[in-house]
Structure formats: structure tokens, C-alpha cells
Amino acid sequence: MEKYDVAVIGGGSAGLAALKQLSNLGKQAILIEAGSKIGSKNLSGGILYSKKPKKGQVTNVEQVYENFLDDAPLERKITKYILHSTSKDKVYSMDLTAAHDYQANFGYSVLMNKLNSWFAKQAQESAEKLGGGIIPGVHVKSLSWNEQTGTIIIQTDELDEFEVKAVIAADGVNSEIAEMVGARKKFTTEQLYQGVKVIVKLPEEIIDERFAISSDEGAAHLFAGDITLNHIGGGFLYTNRDTLSVGAVYHLDSLIRNPAEPYTLIDTLLKNPMVSEFIKDKVPIKPDIDKNLSQEEKLRIRFGVAKLIKTWYDIREANFSPSGRERLIESGKYKDVEDIQSTLLSIQEKMSEKFGVTFGTDYLEDEYGAKLVPDGKRCRMKKPFFKNILFIGDAAGRGVFVGPRIEGINVGIDDGVHAANAVARALDKNDFSNSLGEFYSKSIEHSPYTVDMKQIDKDYLKIFLDAAKDVPTDIIGVRYGTILKMMSSDTFRGIAIKFANIIGYDKLIPIIESEETYVKVPTILAEKLGKSISASYLPTIPPIADRIANLNYNDDNLAHIKVLNSSSEYMKKMVILCPSKCYSEEGGKVIIQHEGCIDCGTCSQETEWHHPRGEKGIHYQYG
Amino acid sequence: MGTLNITVIIKLEPDFSEGNVSYNPDGTLNRAETKNTLGPHSGIAAHAAFFGRVMYDAKVFIVTMGPPIADLALQQAQQISDAEELHLYSDRLFAGADTLGTAEVLRVGIEKMPHKMDIVFSGHRASDGETGQTGPQTAWKLGFTFLGNVISYSVDLETRTIRAKRLISLQGSPNVVEEVEAPLPVFISIDPTYKSNYDAVSQRLAFEKYQKEAIQRAQNFKDYLKVFNAKELGVDETLVGLPGSPTIVYKVERVPKSTATRRAEVIDGTDPEQIRKVVTKMKEALSAMVIK
Numbered sequence: 001m002e003k004y005d006v007a008v009i010g011g012g013s014a015g016l017a018a019l020k021q022l023s024n025l026g027k028q029a030i031l032i033e034a035g036s037k038i039g040s041k042n043l044s045g046g047i048l049y050s051k052k053p054k055k056g057q058v059t060n061v062e063q064v065y066e067n068f069l070d071d072a073p074l075e076r077k078i079t080k081y082i083l084h085s086t087s088k089d090k091v092y093s094m095d096l097t098a099a100h101d102y103q104a105n106f107g108y109s110v111l112m113n114k115l116n117s118w119f120a121k122q123a124q125e126s127a128e129k130l131g132g133g134i135i136p137g138v139h140v141k142s143l144s145w146n147e148q149t150g151t152i153i154i155q156t157d158e159l160d161e162f163e164v165k166a167v168i169a170a171d172g173v174n175s176e177i178a179e180m181v182g183a184r185k186k187f188t189t190e191q192l193y194q195g196v197k198v199i200v201k202l203p204e205e206i207i208d209e210r211f212a213i214s215s216d217e218g219a220a221h222l223f224a225g226d227i228t229l230n231h232i233g234g235g236f237l238y239t240n241r242d243t244l245s246v247g248a249v250y251h252l253d254s255l256i257r258n259p260a261e262p263y264t265l266i267d268t269l270l271k272n273p274m275v276s277e278f279i280k281d282k283v284p285i286k287p288d289i290d291k292n293l294s295q296e297e298k299l300r301i302r303f304g305v306a307k308l309i310k311t312w313y314d315i316r317e318a319n320f321s322p323s324g325r326e327r328l329i330e331s332g333k334y335k336d337v338e339d340i341q342s343t344l345l346s347i348q349e350k351m352s353e354k355f356g357v358t359f360g361t362d363y364l365e366d367e368y369g370a371k372l373v374p375d376g377k378r379c380r381m382k383k384p385f386f387k388n389i390l391f392i393g394d395a396a397g398r399g400v401f402v403g404p405r406i407e408g409i410n411v412g413i414d415d416g417v418h419a420a421n422a423v424a425r426a427l428d429k430n431d432f433s434n435s436l437g438e439f440y441s442k443s444i445e446h447s448p449y450t451v452d453m454k455q456i457d458k459d460y461l462k463i464f465l466d467a468a469k470d471v472p473t474d475i476i477g478v479r480y481g482t483i484l485k486m487m488s489s490d491t492f493r494g495i496a497i498k499f500a501n502i503i504g505y506d507k508l509i510p511i512i513e514s515e516e517t518y519v520k521v522p523t524i525l526a527e528k529l530g531k532s533i534s535a536s537y538l539p540t541i542p543p544i545a546d547r548i549a550n551l552n553y554n555d556d557n558l559a560h561i562k563v564l565n566s567s568s569e570y571m572k573k574m575v576i577l578c579p580s581k582c583y584s585e586e587g588g589k590v591i592i593q594h595e596g597c598i599d600c601g602t603c604s605q606e607t608e609w610h611h612p613r614g615e616k617g618i619h620y621q622y623g
Numbered sequence: 624m625g626t627l628n629i630t631v632i633i634k635l636e637p638d639f640s641e642g643n644v645s646y647n648p649d650g651t652l653n654r655a656e657t658k659n660t661l662g663p664h665s666g667i668a669a670h671a672a673f674f675g676r677v678m679y680d681a682k683v684f685i686v687t688m689g690p691p692i693a694d695l696a697l698q699q700a701q702q703i704s705d706a707e708e709l710h711l712y713s714d715r716l717f718a719g720a721d722t723l724g725t726a727e728v729l730r731v732g733i734e735k736m737p738h739k740m741d742i743v744f745s746g747h748r749a750s751d752g753e754t755g756q757t758g759p760q761t762a763w764k765l766g767f768t769f770l771g772n773v774i775s776y777s778v779d780l781e782t783r784t785i786r787a788k789r790l791i792s793l794q795g796s797p798n799v800v801e802e803v804e805a806p807l808p809v810f811i812s813i814d815p816t817y818k819s820n821y822d823a824v825s826q827r828l829a830f831e832k833y834q835k836e837a838i839q840r841a842q843n844f845k846d847y848l849k850v851f852n853a854k855e856l857g858v859d860e861t862l863v864g865l866p867g868s869p870t871i872v873y874k875v876e877r878v879p880k881s882t883a884t885r886r887a888e889v890i891d892g893t894d895p896e897q898i899r900k901v902v903t904k905m906k907e908a909l910s911a912m913v914i915k
């Protein structure tokens with residue numbers, strides 16, 4: 001059997017950081033990832049933060065990857081962070097940029113596929129030199145221990161079994177490793193959010209103009225109020241370089257109580273007039289082809305139209321981007337900017353004159369996806385190790401999600417570094433007893449990301465109270481008083497922090513994470529104080545079947561999910577809550593069709609749930 | 624342990640995949656606008672060579688005879704196989720060659736290589752109207768043992784032998800797997816169902832490493848490219864191009880799967896009488912062999 005020092009299981013941002021750090025420390029490690037390519041299985045919102053806590057230290061992404069700021073595929077540096085309360089066509093906005101900037105070096109919008117591929121390239125280069133590296137397309141299916149040596153034997157669906165001294169489990173929120181060795185139970189619905197997200201295409205300079213940002217700035221918009229359809233959570237819209245990430249994240253228990261299809265939730269957000277206006281673009285509308293034409297002629301027209309539309313999109317996208325224009329001119333196909341623009345115009349003319357293509361206002365969606373998010377407040381593993389296996393990132397349930405503070409990527413990276421350091425130390429001492437896990441456990445226990453979740457940060461709270469200082473005192477009745485009173489009265493604001501401290505963090509969380517905070521108060525704020533916004537068009541939202549059909553899959557004929565009780569109440573709710581409509585009910589029994597599954601994990605609670613085998617299943621293009 | 628040198632013979636072909644085919648307004652294929660690409664069978668042969676690269680640290684060379692634009696196919700094959708040299712045999716004199724004329728150019732090219740080749744791979748056949756003969760004819764001209772329809776192989780670098788599985792039809796039953804062993808050098812025509820398997824972690828690590836190298840090399844493929852004309856190659860002009868091609872095409876038919884000419888006989892190893900029979904047969908076979 002082949003033997004290696006360390007195996008990292010899971011090539012998300014957390015696992016990759018662990019591999020990079022181990023290599024930085026000169027330790028040999030291999031990383032096993034189920035997806036056919038690194039990044040293809042990962043999905044985030046997402047904003048990647050680099051933090052500078054007042055007390056204690058965290059390891060930031062730019063410390064793990066030296067050339068991060070110069071070379072990483074970052075979308076935009078977020079410079080505006082705004083919370084919108086919605087009620088029908090009314091929106092009341094609060095600037096929370098100060099909360100976003102709080103103790104932060106920066107926050108960049110990122111797309112996980114691109115970013116993780118970049119991380120992988122860096123980590124691979126370092127790991128290779130030490131005889132390690134990254135192996136994608138391999139799914140770990142079981143772990144066992146060699147009784148004599150204590151080493152871990154890893155079995156996969158694809159490779160011969162092999163042996164390692166320690167494992168860093170970075171296999172995400174639906175960690176099979178944690179479950180198979182009994183390190184923790186599956187997360188419960190109270191401990192999880194379900195996130196759905198779409199990528200909207202929008203040319204770079206249109207984004208700059210619409211969001212009133214320069215090319216090196218970015219905007220983040222959060223939404224609460226009636227767009228939640230009475231669930232605890234909210235919506236987000238982040239600007240990327242030439243796309244927008246639009247998503248909805250809701251507490252899974254609130255979805256179970258009051259089931260709503262994930263796509264209905266995201267569609268509600270997209271139809272909010274403010275969001276509709278943010279995402280709109282000029283789109284070509286295909287002509288109806290005369291049915292009486294010959295088959296060949298119809299085919300010829302369809303070909304012609306499709307080809308022209310594609311060319312139009314490509315040139316237009318480049319035309320609205322400084323680097324795009326440069327690229328076109330460098331290619332030698334165009335003399336200058338005018339040349340590009342006149343070509344674009346002539347294509348446009350050809351489209352309408354030759355084929356009857358018209359242009360209208362709509363939006364263009366490029367990818368749909370969903371994933372569970374562990375609510376670190378409620379699910380962090382108290383003991384994030386089992387024998388010589390250390391759990392990091394989402395696998396350990398370690399994200400920091402408090403109100404508009406949404407941090408999972410940076411926490412996982414910091415965990416990865418802690419775990420790698422602990423393993424490196426164990427390698428030096430050749431000691432893989434429980435002291436490895438205990439050392440790791442202690443080191444993250446002191447991390448500000450852990451400490452932050454245990455106490456109220458007065459300064460952070462004050463930012464919110466200050467943001468709300470323009471809210472008049474008397475707009476809301478006593479019924480929804482607590483939060484609003486805290487926000488809306490000077491006197492209360494003064495004592496709010498004291499009050500928060502008195503009732504304590506644990507009791508404050510249910511007050512903050514309540515329908516009152518996410519739904520009722522924002523809705524009333526919008527109704528009473530909001531500005532009316534009217535959308536200039538109604539977005540044509542693709543039906544879920546089209547969204548799924550648009551995704552890239554490598555179908556596995558072997559089902560990776562088995563329904564355990566086809567008549568349970570929970571499984572019946574999956575018919576509504578599965579974001580890719582894999583479940584249906586027939587004669588009181590719930591059945592699954594696993595082919596369209598996007599590995600979100602929502603149904604894992606009451607199923608025998610595995611990630612698909614190596615290279616199989618969903619392959620996100622953006623993530 | 625010795626080293627392993629591998630050559631792959633490839634071919635540029637029209638790309639029949641979706642989106643790359645161009646149609647004339649009358650719906651017929653527009654040949655001028657249809658893109659060219661590495662032939663799919665050549666691609667499989669390049670994968671087989673990459674297997675040698677990963678498993679035995681082999682040096683891979685890719686060769687093709689064709690017009691200057693065939694360098695595109697060489698680049699694609701390099702990206703698959705991590706080849707360290709790409710040879711393009713390009714000359715007007717080669718035009719109009721049939722398989723025999725092509726095989727002659729390839730023979731001269733392969734014999735002129737900087738190293739002695741241990742394995743030469745070719746695709747099963749080309750998809751644009753070839754007959755599947757170039758491979759066997761080149762093997763014959765090189766004097767290499769020919770193994771057709773190979774679906775997997777392994778090499779013993781110490782004894783310098785190759786073990787290969789072939790997909791054949793035997794006495795009327797299709798898809799019989801035959802395992803053969805032969806001393807190097809060999810010429811292998813790769814079956815379309817060939818697949819490389821990398822089952823060990825170390826093999827996958829090597830795979831990733833060489834794949835990365837292959838992508839980098841292919842990005843700068845011109846640095847690895849050598850173009851030879853007839854003169855530089857030193858071919859006998861009467862054996863190549865139109866003069867070297869005796870074929871007259873009047874009809875094209877599919878090449879049937881090769882059928883084994885040998886008949887297998889089961890021998891009971893516990894019966895001394897039967898063993899005696901085997902020894903006699905072996906003696907017969909040995910006396911019939913010409914030792915070079």
C-alpha cells in the first residue's frame with residue numbers, strides 16, 4: 001500500500017489553504033477532491049474578507065498565498081455595503097459600509113470556481129516539490145485505522161487504498177467524513193441555512209455606471225423585508241467584474257416550517273423592482289420563424305441567428321470593458337475602438353434586417369446553484385477532531401454569520417492554517433495521538449473567529465444603531481418594538497449595548513435572528529419610510545427546468561442518495577425544498593431522481609447521502 | 624531500469640463536432656470553412672502514449688505527414704501526451720500519397736529520430752476516409768512487431784517486453800480480449816475503446832504533474848516543432864507521394880475487426896501425455912522461427 005504523510009480531503013478554499021500551508025512548512029501532503037476539476041463543486045456568495053481583529057490574530061488569504069493581491073482572479077473590491085428593506089415597490093436603504101469595513105483589510109467579491117482553481121495552482125506548485133499534490137476526480141468513501149500503527153487507511157471509489165499519518169477533513173458542510181467516523185452528527189435544520197444563487201451577466205462598464213462605482217470598486221446590496229416571503233434570512237446582490245451574484249439565504253428550519261421553493265425565493269428577489277433595475281440589460285429577441293418554410297431554411301435561419309447573437313454578445317461584452325477592447329485590438333482583428341463599435345453596430349443591423357431580431361430590456365442569467373451553509377453560531381464542532389483527523393471550514397461548521405456579517409471562506413482558510421500547523425508539529429514530533437487534535441482544537445479556540453461568536457462586539461453593534469439613527473421613533477407600534485426601539489430612540493440606542501450585554505449573546509441571537517428582524521421590521525420600515533421604485537420591465541425568469549438544463553453535469557447511473565423513509569413529513573417537504581426539483585410525490589410516497597442533483601445537501605437530513613463519485617454530478621462554471 | 628521512447632503517428636482531420644461544421648446555404652458541408660482538428664483516433668493514440676509518459680517516464684515524440692496547418696494537430700496531440708518533440712513531414716512531393724506512400728515517409732522519419740523507438744502508436748484509423756492500413760504498413764516497413772486493436776498495455780523495462788490486451792473477434796465471437804507479450808520494439812494500433820487507468824495515488828500525482836507540463840508545452844508548441852521536407856528527411860522520391868502510391872480507389876469499405884489466425888487449445892497440465900504434446904508443438908514452432 002502506498003504511504004503518504006498527510007491527506008487533505010476536499011479541495012474547497014479551506015482544504016486548499018491547508019495544503020498550501022503544509023507545503024509552505026515543507027511538509028508533504030496530498031489533497032483529494034471529488035470534482036473533476038478543482039472549483040467545480042464549490043459555491044459561495046461571495047465576498048472574501050481579510051480581517052484585522054482588535055484582539056488576537058487570524059491568518060488571512062494574502063498571507064497564505066504571497067501573490068494573492070497581484071495575481072488572484074478577484075472580481076471587485078467591495079467599497080459600498082448597503083442594506084435595503086423592501087415592501088412591494090418600496091425600498092428603504094441603510095448604508096452599512098462601516099460594518100463591512102469593520103476590522104477588515106479588504107473584502108473582494110469572488111467566484112469560487114475561478115478562485116479555487118487559482119488557489120489550487122499555487123498549492124499544487126508548492127506541494128509537487130515535496131512529492132505531494134492535488135488529485136481531482138476522486139471521492140473518498142471510507143476511512144479506517146491500522147490498529148498497530150494508528151495510521152489511517154483511505155478508500156476511495158477510484159483509486160487503490162493508501163495510508164496516511166493524519167487527515168485534514170475539509171469536505172464541506174455535508175461532510176461524509178465527520179459522519180462516517182462519528183465525529184459529529186449531521187447538522188440539523190436549526191443549524192443550517194439554504195443558499196440559492198444565480199449569476200447574471202452584465203457588461204463591466206454598465207456595472208460601473210449603474211452601481212456608481214469605478215472599475216476598481218464594487219458594491220454589495222443586502223435585502224430583507226417582504227422579499228423573504230416570511231422566512232428568516234435575506235437576499236444579496238454583489239457586483240463581480242462582468243457578472244452579478246444574486247442570491248437568497250434562509251434558515252433551513254424556517255423553510256421547513258413554511259416551505260417555499262428555493263427558486264420562488266430567488267425569483268421574488270429578482271422581481272423586486274430595485275433588483276430588476278440592477279440586473280437589466282439590452283437583450284436580443286429571437287424572431288419567430290415562419291412555419292411554412294422548408295426544414296432546411298428554418299435550420300439555416302436558426303443557425304444564422306444563433307451565431308450572430310453569440311458574436312454580438314462576445315463583441316458587446318468586450319466593447320464595454322477596457323481590457324476587452326484592448327484584447328480585441330491586440331488580436332489584430334480591429335483597428336481601434338471605433339472599429340469595434342462600428343462592427344457591433346453592423347452586426348446589430350444585420351441581425352434586425354436579415355433575420356428580424358429585435359432588441360428589448362430583460363436580464364440574462366448564466367448559472368443557477370444552491371448549497372447549504374452551516375450556521376456557525378449554532379453548529380460549530382466543540383471538538384473539531386477525531387483521533388488523527390482534523391476538521392476545518394464548513395466541515396467543522398465554522399462560518400461566522402451574524403446579521404450582515406457573512407464570513408465562511410476566510411474562516412475556513414484560517415482553520416486550514418491552524419490545522420496544517422498542528423499536523424506539521426505532529427510530523428516533527430512523530431506524535432499522532434490525541435494531542436494532535438487537542439493542540440489544533442486549542443489553537444482555533446483562541447482564534448478571534450471563535451471568540452467573536454461568544455461575545456457581543458459593542459463597536460460592531462453600535463455601527464448598526466448608528467446606521468438606523470434616522471429612523472423616526474414613532475413609526476412602528478409596540479408589537480415589533482424591541483429591535484426598532486433599540487434602533488430608533490436616542491436614549492435606547494445609548495442603553496441598547498448595555499442591554500445587549502445584560503441579556504447576553506445567546507439570548508440576543510434569537511432576538512436578532514427572528515421574523516421581527518428579517519421580515520416585519522424591514523417591511524414596515526419600507527412601507528413607512530421607503531422610496532417607491534418602479535421597474536421599467538418585467539424580468540423573464542427562466543423556469544427551473546431550463547435552469548437545470550443549462551447546468552453542466554456528468555451523470556452517474558449510480559444513485560448517490562437513497563431515500564430512507566419515503567413517507568416521512570420531512571421528505572415530503574423536499575418536494576418543495578429541493579432546489580433542483582429532484583423529488584416528487586406519487587401515491588403518498590416520495591421518490592428521487594438523482595440526475596439533476598446539485599449536491600446542495602438539503603435532503604441529507606433524512607436520506608443516506610453521499611457526494612457523487614469522482615468527476616460525477618454537478619460541475620459549476622462560476623460557483 | 625532503461626528508458627522508454629514512444630512515437631505517435633497522428634493525423635489532421637476535418638472536425639465533425641457540433642459548432643465547427645460549416646454548412647453551405649444549400650445545407651451541404653462547407654469544406655473550406657469547416658475547421659480541422661486532431662483526428663479522434665489519433666487523440667486516443669496520444670492518450671496511450673501519455674500513459675507511457677506517466678507510468679514509465681517515457682519520452683514521447685509525435686509525427687505527422689501533412690500540410691503546414693497540420694501543426695495544429697501536433698499541438699493538440701502534445702497537449703494530450705506531453706510530447707517533447709513534434710515532427711511535421713511536409714512537402715509538395717508528399718501530396719497524393721496513399722497509405723503506402725505515407726508509410727514510407729513515416730518510416731524514414733521514425734528511423735531518423737534522435738532515439739531508437741521502443742513503441743510506435745497509431746490510431747485505429749482516420750475518420751476521413753482512410754483504410755486503417757498506414758499503421759500496419761509502417762510497422763512492416765520498420766520491421767516492428769505489429770499489435771492491433773490494443774485496449775491496454777504495460778511495459779517491463781527490465782526485460783524490455785510489453786504486455787498488451789487486444790480486443791479481437793475469435794471464431795465468430797466479437798469482443799474477445801487476448802493478452803499478448805512481445806519484446807520491444809513494437810508498433811501498436813490503438814483500439815477506439817482504449818482507456819488509460821491510473822489506480823495508484825503516485826500514478827495520479829505523476830498524471831497531474833505531466834498533464835500540467837503538457838499544457839505548458841503545448842502553449843509554446845512551436846518551440847518543440849521541427850518541420851522536415853522531403854530533402855531534409857532524405858526520402859527516396861520514387862517511394863513517396865503519388866509515384867510511391869500504387870492504390871487506385873474505386874470503393875471505400877469499412878475495415879473489419881482483425882480476426883486471430885491462431886487457434887487456442889486447452890491443455891490439461893496434470894496429464895503427462897498432454898505436456899509431451901505441448902513440448903512437441905513448441906519444438907515445431909521453434910524450428911520454424913527465423914532468428915535474426
Ligand SMILES: Cc1cc2nc3c(=O)[nH]c(=O)nc-3n(C[C@H](O)[C@H](O)[C@H](O)COP(=O)(O)OP(=O)(O)OC[C@H]3O[C@@H](n4cnc5c(N)ncnc54)[C@H](O)[C@@H]3O)c2cc1C
Pocket residue numbers: 009010011012013014015032033034035039041042043044045046047048049138139140141170171172173175176177195196197247249370371372373392393394395399406407408409410411412611
Ligand atoms: C449562497 C452562499 C453565499 C455565501 N456567501 C459568503 C460570503 O459572502 N463570504 C464568505 O466568506 N462566505 C460565504 N459563504 C460561505 C462559504 O462559501 C463557505 O463557508 C466556504 O466556501 C466553505 O469552504 P470549504 O472549503 O469549507 O467547503 P467547500 O467549498 O464546500 O469544499 C468542500 C469540498 O470537498 C469536496 N468533497 C466533499 N466530500 C468529499 C469526499 N468524500 N471525497 C473527496 N472530496 C470531497 C467537495 O467536492 C468540495 O469541493 C456563502 C455560502 C453560500 C452557499
Ligand code: SF4
Pocket residue numbers: 561574577578579580581582594596597598599600601602603604
Ligand atoms: S436531491 Fe438533495 S442534495 Fe440534491 S439538489 Fe435536491 S435537495 Fe439538494
